[in-house]
Amino acid sequence: MIIASLLLLSAASAEPAIDCDNAMAQFELNACAYKEFERADAAMNAQWKITSARMKEIDKDFDRTQDNRPGYFDTLLAAQRAWLTYRDKHCAGEGYTMRGGSAEPMMISGCQTQLTEARTKQLKDLIEEY
Structure with missing residues (x-):
């Protein structure tokens, strides 16, 4: 049983990286949109x-x-x-434009990225005021 678990883990880690510059399948587009959100969120956390x-x-x-x-x-x-809370609820609502469809996660991540980048700028601007 341990060997089977290790084989599954090694197979999962061997999955090829997604080329976001050439993503075409919806699961790739979803993954790339989420990756962009993670980047924006990390930048916001650093500014925070x-x-x-x-x-x-x-x-x-x-x-x-x-x-x-x-x-x-x-x-x-x-x-x-x-x-x-606002960002996550608002973006869930934006995702409803594709509600139940395979592109819904991409819509949510795209919205979260856009709002997070704007919030990062707000946080930066705030300290420049003081």
Whole structure:
């Protein structure tokens, strides 16, 4: 049984990489769209670290004696969590244009990529304002 599992694992890892520049089959297009989303998400996560660190710095220097509202970081964190929910729900809705079809995952990933790239720019722009 262990040998059969190892053979399955080695067969799965031996699958050829998809050439996204020449993808034609829907499963390839879906995989490539998801790969683009993963790239955009990684870039956003990198920018998040920079932006959230800057908001924490601002919070350290902020005089709370006159203002007891949430800090810069706490507000940013709440907004980011809400934004992630929005992105995923909105893109699921966009995917419904191909609801139940083989292209639905591609539509969702494409939407997520577009919104994530826009959010990355927003996070970058935010620290430039401060």
